[in-house]
Amino acid sequence: MFATAFGELVKGMAHEVVRVIGRCDEAAETQHLDLSECELMQIPDAVYHLMRHTELKTCDLSSNVIKKIPPKFAVKFSLITDLNLSHNQMSKLPDELADLGSLKRLDISHNSFIVLPPVVFKMPKLEELRANNNEIIEIDTDQMITSNSLEVVDMRNNPLTRSCYMRLKNAKVNFRIELSEWVDDDW
Incomplete structure (x- = not known):
């Protein structure tokens, strides 16, 4: 029984490896790497090796366990x-992501963030930030206001503190902040 279960596990892992390699091959032609739904716990080093001669324009790592x-x-x-x-x-992002000088759209929705990662406000060309459906309770609004390129920040369905919610709601910024309606749970 153990041998059968182990064999199935190995076969499943081999299938995922083949899928990742196939998607890397496609990306070499299209410049769009889609590794969504590959059951990845991290980005395999092999991906960096396979993509070393490709100038990617987009990268989709959604619906994994990274x-x-x-x-x-x-x-x-x-x-x-x-x-x-x-x-x-995910619950944090590395500061090095600020070096993504061409990044216009970043989707970190449906993760485990408690605070909005400060690095998102250091990305020079970021226009759209999707951070909805996390566990974010606080945002450094002073950092956010200094961003020149942002057009929309989606913060819906986060348990923001009341003070953070009010600061965002009343922020004088040149971009749209999408918020869920405030529900006062003090009764």
Whole structure:
């Protein structure tokens, strides 16, 4: 019985490896790397090796079980304009992501963030930030207000503190902040 279960596990892992390699091959032609739903716990080093001669424009790592992005990600994929990290298990982002000088769209929704990572406000061309459906309770609004490129920040479905919610609601910024309606649970 153990041998059968182990054999099934190995076969399943081999299938995932083949899927990742196939998607890397596609990305070499399209410049769009889609590693969504690959059951990844991290970005395999082989991906960096396979993509070393490809200038990626987009990267989709959604719907995996990734807990963190390594700092080298920004070095290896420095030209991407769209990064989807949604539906993972992340709670922080490395500061090196600020080096993604072309990044326009970042989706970190449906993760485990408690605070909005400060690095998102250091990304020089970031226009759209999706951070909805996390556990975010606080945001450094002073940092956010200094961002020149942002157009929309989606903060819906986060348990923001009342003071943070009010600061965001009343913020004088040149971009749209999407918030859920405040529900006062003090009764």
